[in-house]
Amino acid sequence: MTAAPALVCPAGSLPALKAAVDNGADAVYLGFRDATNARNFAGLNFDEAAARTGIRYAHARGAAVLVAINTYPRPGAWTDWIRAVDRAAALGVDAAILADLGLMQYACDAHPGLRLHLSVQGSATNHEAINFYFRQFGVRRAVLPRVLSLAQVENVVRNTPVEIEVFGFGSLCVMVEGRCTLSSYVTGESPNTAGVCSPPRAVRMQQAGDSMEVRLGEVLLDRFATGEQAGYPTLCKGRFEVAGEHGYALEEPVSLNALALLPELMRIGVKAVKIEGRQRSPAYVATVTRVWREAIDACTRDPSGFRIGPRWNAELSRQSEGRQCTLGAYERPWR
Amino acid sequence: MHAGRLRAAVALMKLALGPLLYFWPRARVLDFYACAERWPVDIVYLGEVVCARRREVRLRDWLDIGERLAAAGKEVVLSTQAVLESEADLRALRALVRNGRFGVEANDMGAVRLLAGHAHFVAGPHINLYNPQALRVLAALGMKRWVPPLELARSALADMQNERPLGVETEAFALGRMPLAFSARCFTARHHGLRKDDCGLRCRDDPDGLPLRTQEGMSFLVLNGIQTQSAAVCSLAGQIEAAAALGVDVLRLSPQSAHMEEVIEWFRARIDGRCSAAQADAALAPLLPGPMVAGYWHGRAGMHA
Numbered sequence: 001m002t003a004a005p006a007l008v009c010p011a012g013s014l015p016a017l018k019a020a021v022d023n024g025a026d027a028v029y030l031g032f033r034d035a036t037n038a039r040n041f042a043g044l045n046f047d048e049a050a051a052r053t054g055i056r057y058a059h060a061r062g063a064a065v066l067v068a069i070n071t072y073p074r075p076g077a078w079t080d081w082i083r084a085v086d087r088a089a090a091l092g093v094d095a096a097i098l099a100d101l102g103l104m105q106y107a108c109d110a111h112p113g114l115r116l117h118l119s120v121q122g123s124a125t126n127h128e129a130i131n132f133y134f135r136q137f138g139v140r141r142a143v144l145p146r147v148l149s150l151a152q153v154e155n156v157v158r159n160t161p162v163e164i165e166v167f168g169f170g171s172l173c174v175m176v177e178g179r180c181t182l183s184s185y186v187t188g189e190s191p192n193t194a195g196v197c198s199p200p201r202a203v204r205m206q207q208a209g210d211s212m213e214v215r216l217g218e219v220l221l222d223r224f225a226t227g228e229q230a231g232y233p234t235l236c237k238g239r240f241e242v243a244g245e246h247g248y249a250l251e252e253p254v255s256l257n258a259l260a261l262l263p264e265l266m267r268i269g270v271k272a273v274k275i276e277g278r279q280r281s282p283a284y285v286a287t288v289t290r291v292w293r294e295a296i297d298a299c300t301r302d303p304s305g306f307r308i309g310p311r312w313n314a315e316l317s318r319q320s321e322g323r324q325c326t327l328g329a330y331e332r333p334w335r
Numbered sequence: 336m337h338a339g340r341l342r343a344a345v346a347l348m349k350l351a352l353g354p355l356l357y358f359w360p361r362a363r364v365l366d367f368y369a370c371a372e373r374w375p376v377d378i379v380y381l382g383e384v385v386c387a388r389r390r391e392v393r394l395r396d397w398l399d400i401g402e403r404l405a406a407a408g409k410e411v412v413l414s415t416q417a418v419l420e421s422e423a424d425l426r427a428l429r430a431l432v433r434n435g436r437f438g439v440e441a442n443d444m445g446a447v448r449l450l451a452g453h454a455h456f457v458a459g460p461h462i463n464l465y466n467p468q469a470l471r472v473l474a475a476l477g478m479k480r481w482v483p484p485l486e487l488a489r490s491a492l493a494d495m496q497n498e499r500p501l502g503v504e505t506e507a508f509a510l511g512r513m514p515l516a517f518s519a520r521c522f523t524a525r526h527h528g529l530r531k532d533d534c535g536l537r538c539r540d541d542p543d544g545l546p547l548r549t550q551e552g553m554s555f556l557v558l559n560g561i562q563t564q565s566a567a568v569c570s571l572a573g574q575i576e577a578a579a580a581l582g583v584d585v586l587r588l589s590p591q592s593a594h595m596e597e598v599i600e601w602f603r604a605r606i607d608g609r610c611s612a613a614q615a616d617a618a619l620a621p622l623l624p625g626p627m628v629a630g631y632w633h634g635r636a637g638m639h640a
Contacts, residue, residue, distance in 0.1 A: 072465035074487075075494030102468025123463070126419040128428070128445030135448070136472070147519035152420050175563070176418055178463060180516040181486045182556075185565055185637035188630075190486055192463060217636060220549040236516075241548045242526050242558065249547055249558070250522060329519040335531040 004300040005266060005273045008066065008165060009289045012044045012278035017054045019286040020063075024293030027064035029097060030054065031195075031278065035077070036084040037068045038121055039278040040195030051091055064094035070119035071195045072100045082106050089114045095141070098122075099178060104137040117165070118142040121191065123178035127159035134162050141165055143274060145177045147329045150261060154268040163271035168258045169288055169316065170276025172328055174236050174251035182235050186217045198235045214238075255320035256328045259292070259313065262299045263306045284319050291315050336580045344579040348606050350599065351378035351506060353589040354414040354440070356514060356559060358538045361391040367590070368400045372407035374596055375603040378585065379404050380440055382414040382431065384459075386521070386560045387424055388534065394430055401437050410438075417442040417461045418517045418561065440482075451476035460485055460508055461517075467498035474500035482506045482587065485513050485569070488634035489577065496582045504584040509571040510598060511589025512544065512557055512564040512625065513637060522558040531561075542592035543624045554625060567638055570627040572619055573612040575605050594622040 009025035011017035020028045031037025033045040046054060055065045067088040073081035081103055088096045089111040096114055098104050099121035107114055120143040124130045133139040141163040144153060157164050175182070177191070184190035187202040204215045212224045214233045221238030224230045231237070231253040240249045256276070258265065265273065273296070275288050291312045299306045317325055328334055336344070352371060355364065371379055381397045381404075383389050392400075401411040413431050416424060425445065432439055432449045440457040441447045450456040458464060458473055460482040470481060483492055485508055496505065523545055524534035538545075544557030544564055554566040571578060571586065578586070586606075588599060601618050604610045610618075620627060630639035 072463055072469075074491045075466050075498070076491070078466055078468070100463070100465065100469055101472045102466045102470075105468060105472050122444075124444060126425060126443070126445045128419070128425055128448045129443060132444045132448035132451070147418070148420055155422055174520060175516040175518045179417070179461060181484070181513075181637065182515050182563065184486045184631070185513070185515050188634070188636040192484070193465070193486065217638075219553070219555060219638075220551050223550055239550065240555065241550060241552075242545060245526065246550070249526065250518075250563070251520075332532060333530055335520045 003266070004296050005270050006064075007289065007292055007296055008272050008274045009285060010170075010275055010278040010280065011054065011285070012039065012280065013282070014046070014050050014054055015282040016278075016280075016285045018057060019282040020289050021058050021061050023286050023289035025063055025289050027066055027094065027272070028054075028058055029066040029068050029274075029278070031068045032084050032087065034080060034084070035195045036071055036073075036081050038070050038119070038191050038195045040071075041200070041279055044279060048087060048091075051087075055091055055093065066095045066097055066117060067091075067093045068097040068119060069103065070097050070099045070121045072192045073103060074193065082110070085111065085114075097143070104133070104139070108137050115140050118162075119178075120145050120167075121178040123176055125176065127156045130156065130160045130162050134160065141271065143167075146173050146256060147176050149332055150264055150268070150330050153265075153270065153330075157269045164269070165272035165274055166258070166265065166270050167256055167276060168262075168265075168273035168292060170256060172251065172254060172256040172326065186219050186235060198233060203233055252324065254324040254326045257313070257316055257320065257325035258327060258330055259295055259308055259316065261327065261330055262295055263303045266299060266303060280319075287315055287319055341576055341580055342608060345575055345606055346608065348575070348579055348583070349377035349585045350375065350602055350606070351380065351585050351587045352376045352599070353508070353511065353587045354380040354382055354384045355590045356385055356562065356564070357542055357544060357590070357592070358386070358389045358391075358536065358560070359542055359592070360539060364392050365400070367595070368404065370596065372403055372409075374599050376409065376588070376599055378410040378412060380412045380414045382416075384414050384417050384442060385562045386538070387416060387421075387427065388536065389538075389560075394427070394434070398434060398436060405437075412438045412440050412457055414440040414459060415442045415446040417459075418519070419443050419445050420519065447473065447476065453477070455479040457506070458482065460514070465491070467495050467500075470495065470498075470503065471500050474503050478503060480504040480506055480585070482508060485515070486631050486637060489574075489581070489632050490634055493581050499582070505582060506585035506587050507571060507578055507583045508569060509578075509586035509588060510602065511569060511591065512566070513569050514562055514564055515556070515637075516563040518561050518563070521561050522563065523560050526558065565628075565637065566625050567628040568623040568625045569629060569631070569637075570616070570619060570623070571629060571632060572602060572605055572615045574629060574632055575612070591624055593624075597622050
């Protein structure tokens with residue numbers, strides 16, 4: 001039997017956390033209700049009481065809780081970030097997911113028993129970088145940016161003692177996480193500093209004749225004809241013009257779905273699969289968690305006989321952005 | 336700061352020619368750096384930062400170019416590739432780090448890992464340093480200079496400078512189209528309908544990148560292979576006194592295909608006190624490939640003035 005990777009699911013709220021745990025997540029990840037995490041959206045995330053309830057709920061059912069404190073603190077707000085680390089440690093979380101060098105040093109010094117994961121926002125795409133965080137801070141797991149091919153993931157796994165976690169499903173970052181400031185170029189706020197990309201406060205939708213114009217700040221991201229499906233206006237998924245050609249110059253509104261690669265991910269020794277989507281509903285979390293749980297269980301029982309269940313992809317694509325899925329960078333032609 | 340002391344601080348600032356971010360034909364690269372030998376810059380960063388497929392100028396060529404620049408009195412630094420994915424990327428990184436001659440600018444934590452404890456290094460703009468605690472971690476490992484992330488505001492930089500570790504220099508990205516993002520995907524190849532593995536090196540056709548406009552025709556971004564840049568040009572020519580007051584030691588000017596020498600001369604004139612901010616801005620505007628902005632510096636959206 002192949003060792004099953006841990007299924008790590010998003011919890012943007014207490015109901016989402018329960019949905020993940022009830023549907024078979026091995027771990028959930030959550031953030032506190034402020035800019036210390038990379039999904040800093042109104043109405044989302046956990047205050048201390050909700051976090052305590054959620055942790056109790058998960059632990060009682062054998063699921064781990066990981067707390068993402070994965071934005072980069074700026075000098076004036078440093079204490080907010082170290083308080084978040086202190087809070088995570090005091091709550092008894094199973095790991096803190098960090099990106100910032102200064103914050104990792106603080107966590108090592110102040111909470112030597114706290115298990116550390118390197119966030120995808122840490123942009124570590126190779127084993128030398130991951131081994132830096134291992135040597136320096138004793139990081140136990142690293143989440144890989146969505147930029148490596150399967151062969152490259154395998155090479156990383158072979159060359160580091162750090163557990164490797166990869167994205168399995170969800171919204172697709174076309175850029176290397178932690179190395180994209182497109183959002184702050186237009187709005188002043190980026191994932192690194194504010195925990196947001198293309199923040200809702202900067203989005204404007206305007207009817208113009210028979211089309212709908214979508215802007216981020218003053219930048220026109222797209223025009224939609226009546227009846228055309230419009231997803232959340234993420235900057236890199238707009239339609240632009242390059243040398244006279246119009247279209248999705250950077251990326252189409254698609255989601256990552258690596259379900260078909262599960263046997264390969266298991267064979268190469270990936271220790272955890274992450275589902276993206278703390279900003280999504282409990283229903284999304286329930287469906288995606290359940291499908292991935294079934295798939296991981298099936299693949300663990302019989303890796304060579306693994307076939308994608310007939311309902312799985314249909315259920316997943318209903319939850320996808322743009323209802324289209326891609327293997328992303330795992331597959332070379334995407335590049 | 337007292338006016339006289341500020342003038343002295345400005346006069347001590349150094350100019351750096353940042354690494355070439357575009358793919359130019361070999362002859363053009365050699366010619367550019369032959370010219371750079373007599374340009375009034377103090378530091379020159381060399382090497383391919385963006386894409387491993389750009390192989391017209393190899394490490395030994397960069398070392399030769401570096402020798403000539405060093406003989407002309409420049410400090411030479413070799414810049415590492417920003418996104419390292421494959422074992423081949425890491426082999427190239429190791430060769431560059433162990434070049435035995437010039438200092439290295441790390442643009443990935445993998446490079447920091449190889450340099451830590453062995454050699455002084457520069458932490459480039461693609462290393463995420465947003466607070467003094469992070470600066471201290473790298474200073475303890477041998478960082479002698481850092482380039483703040485492009486999006487860092489002057490106010491945050493001021494706070495970091497107050498607690499900057501002793502002996503660490505600060506270099507601000509002071510002129511050029513801003514490198515905003517990296518991807519595994521090559522957007523230039525995608526535009527041409529080609530796969531990255533068989534891209535035909537089409538980025539060679541765009542000496543200042545491939546412009547991307549909104550559906551309203553607004554110049555927005557520039558595609559440079561796997562890198563996405565701003566269409567607007569960051570310029571701190573008007574902010575030199577403010578930068579000096581914060582203790583910024585070096586101003587980085589990013590290579591562009593035309594008027595590089597004139598651009599450098601105007602920055603040199605600002606440092607030497609031979610022209611005002613307004614005079615420099617007026618002179619620079621027609622020399623740049625896009626409108627001048629400094630939004631990030633002022634704590635605003637990067638595309639704003």
